[in-house]
Amino acid sequence: MDSGLPLKIALIGNGSIATVVAHHCEGAPDRLHIVGALGLPEDLTSVGQHPxxxxLSALLAxxxxxxVECxxxxxxQVHGTAVLDSGIDLMVISVGAFADPILHDRLETAAVRGKAKIIIPAGALAGLDALGAAALDTLDYVSLTTRKPPLSWAGAPGVADxxxxxLRxxxxxxxxxxxxxxxxFPKNANVAAALALSGLGMDATQVTLIADPQASRNSHQVEARGAFGRLSATIEAEPSPDNPKTSYIASLSIVRMLxxxxxQLAN
Ligand SMILES: NC(=O)c1ccc[n+]([C@@H]2O[C@H](COP(=O)([O-])OP(=O)(O)OC[C@H]3O[C@@H](n4cnc5c(N)ncnc54)[C@H](O)[C@@H]3O)[C@@H](O)[C@H]2O)c1
Incomplete structure (x- = not known):
């Protein structure tokens, strides 16, 4: 029987996450093969062996x-519906896109039309597997507390004043x-949206954001209660080697999904 392997993967992105993903795929050529990547005009050199x-049409060709959007x-927003309409599954790491209800609806509708799947990795959050299972029964409460050094929040509309x-x-x-x-706080949109999609949705998930001069890393604490019991999971994330704004674990979460x-054994 044809196993369909290696899985033919196209990347959108040529930055820090794409670098980790490419490195991993090149180490597992029997299972994972990157056929190409779409970048911006300033992306002059591929981060891997792929072209x-x-x-997008050249990528889909x-x-x-x-x-994999990274x-x-x-x-x-620009490419998601075209990918799904072509019947090709789409993995999205910029999950904050789903905070926009119109785009969320457009992507899901395109997935149905194209008989394709949207796949969301856990990104920088811990506990989403258990939360997704817990959401199959009653969930009473889900919250996220994100703590970052003060300047990590700079530029967000929410700290204009x-x-x-x-801050001491x-x-x-x-x-x-x-x-x-x-x-x-658009820079926190990925984790907020990823948590919301796994649990109670964007309007019932509670978020607290903390600027902490003593924090040396970004941390995300998830709390949930429901018929399953209680969940508490905290991640203190190290930055990616070549992009301090991206938690390294987010790249690894894509690799794990691939x-x-x-x-053979998917746990
Ligand atoms: N879900 C999560 O928890 C999580 C965690 C970290 C990062 N992220 C998201 O992952 C994404 C990538 O992170 P990164 O660290 O690799 O960023 P990066 O800046 O290192 O690389 C981004 C790459 O994408 C390319 N790019 C940007 N816009 C594009 C477009 N419209 N079309 C094609 N290519 C485009 C850039 O040229 C660059 O090559 C970001 O959106 C980031 O917010 C999500």
Whole structure:
């Protein structure tokens, strides 16, 4: 029987996450093969052995089984529906795109039309596997508390009135729903949206954001209660070697998902 392996993967993105994914795939050529990557004009050299292409049609002409978006929310917005409409599964790491209800609906509708799947890796969060299982019965409460050094929040609309450099102790800069958090703190939208998709949705997931001068890493604490019992999971994330804004674990979560799609034993 034809196993369909290696899985033919196309990347959208040529940055820090694409580098980790390419490195892993090149080490497992019997299971995973990258056919090409779409980048921006400034992406001059491929981060792997695969070719860089300039537009989506050239990428889809490589007949991938799966497109992995590891670029930007805008890339999911611009290219997502075309990928799914072509009947090709789409893995999305810029999950914050799903905080926009119109885009969320467009992507799901395209997936139904194209008989394709949208796959969301856990990214920088811990506990999403258990939360997804817990959500199959009653979930009463889901929350996310994100703690980052003050300057990590700089530029967000939600801190326009706060002098981040003047903070002397841990300060709560936001409490509200995941949807509002994603709007006012776009850089936190990925984790807020990923948690919401696994649990209670954007409007019932509670988010607290903390600017902490004593924090040396970004941390995300997930709490949940429901018929399953209680969940508490915290991750203190190390940055990627070549992009301090991206947690290294997010790249690994894509790699793990690719392994689960192709491994003999998928745990
Ligand atoms: N889900 C999570 O928990 C999580 C965690 C970390 C990062 N992320 C997201 O992953 C994405 C990639 O992160 P990274 O560290 O690799 O970023 P990066 O800046 O290192 O690389 C991004 C790459 O995508 C390309 N790109 C950007 N917009 C594009 C577009 N419209 N079309 C094609 N290519 C485009 C860039 O040129 C670059 O090659 C970001 O959106 C980031 O927010 C998600």
């Amino acid at each position: 860089l292409v300039q537009d 490589e007949m991938p089984d799966l497109v 670029a930007a929310q805008e890339a999911a 706060i002098d981040l450099l003047a 102790g841990a300060t709560t800069i936001f409490e509200g729903t995941a949807r509002e958090a994603a709007r006012r 392994d689960r799609l192709t491994a």
